[in-house]
Amino acid sequence: MEISIQKRVLEANESQAEKNRKYFSSKSIFVLNVMSSPGSGKTETLCRTLRMVMPRIRTGVIVGDICTRNDADRLEATGAQVVQINTDQFGGDCHLTADMVYRAANELDLDNLDLLIVENIGNLVCPAEFDIGESARAVVLSVTEGEDKPLKYPLMFQVADVAILNKIDLLPYLDFNAQEAVENMQKVHPGMPVFYLSAKTEEGFSPWIEWLSASVRN
């Protein structure tokens, strides 16, 4: 019974996700779902990204957290349209659903957006199971988290279209083997592009910004 309810929850989500996808497509908005562990640097990476692509790419952000609007405040400082979802009103949900994203999106001026970024809740497990109607998914892994994370959390790396390896400015102080981490990503998702960057120093942003810009244009 538990499993059949779980299946029904996922099916209802899938159905709303398909509606979202058609809705965003009808407005020519590219939707990027950004996922990671807590503290991998999603928000800082997105703040830098927004400053580099706006106003050329008109961008809105939906940011999910269980509590606080800290991230929304940081993202709003870039000038982007931002909506915060707090899941504590949904029982502290550990992921965003298609329905939450739909409702939040309608608080934005969608007719003036080319790109909608959804910063999901910091969790390397559950968000991977919930389609939100996005055009593409990015997973962020920071170099402080260990090389074996793609093998330990394979679904996240399988559903992602691209990966960002963040905080490369810390590599000199760590025993982290970046090549091994990327090899592990390729084991679970052969061919996935990986962008090495540092949201702190801005090193390595160009290929990521090029990928994002090309994705929005297409």
Add this chain to the structure above:
Amino acid sequence: MEISIQKRVLEANESQAEKNRKYFSSKSIFVLNVMSSPGSGKTETLCRTLRMVMPRIRTGVIVGDICTRNDADRLEATGAQVVQINTDQFGGDCHLTADMVYRAANELDLDNLDLLIVENIGNLVCPAEFDIGESARAVVLSVTEGEDKPLKYPLMFQVADVAILNKIDLLPYLDFNAQEAVENMQKVHPGMPVFYLSAKTEEGFSPWIEWLSASVRN
């Protein structure tokens, strides 16, 4: 309906957790549930801890991961009794349940243990909701994860009895404000002890080992 099922799942878990608690207590085993984000350094912290407390404290470890037995292999190298739980056989569950822990515990020689450490799945959200019949809970936060995590994931810091602030060897290379992080912990859980340490350099382990040793003796 979804909510009532969820409630029933939590109630069934609670009931098994109480059984576990009585069972472990009857064997005079102190059970520590260790939780954190992926990549905060739980396994490395535990490897160091085991080397410091064994054989004085006879220790077993149950280690939870969705996939791989990488962590079990690292922990076994310390000489501890180790059982790996992989939740991919349970649909990739994002947390350990009381039932999983009960079954895994019975693969250990419990009559020759003083301390059972459960290394939960790397997830700062869901494991906080599932009592496994532990004697105490420790949350590990690494200094690379940001000061605001206790405010963004309050339940985890509320249910924890102690916190470990790990990777302090990296502080010189980060903008992390450790005092602010600890203040945020105290906001959601006033009075919670916090141990500053580095699993890499072994700096700061003494107070943590003292706390653990005293807890096992009582």
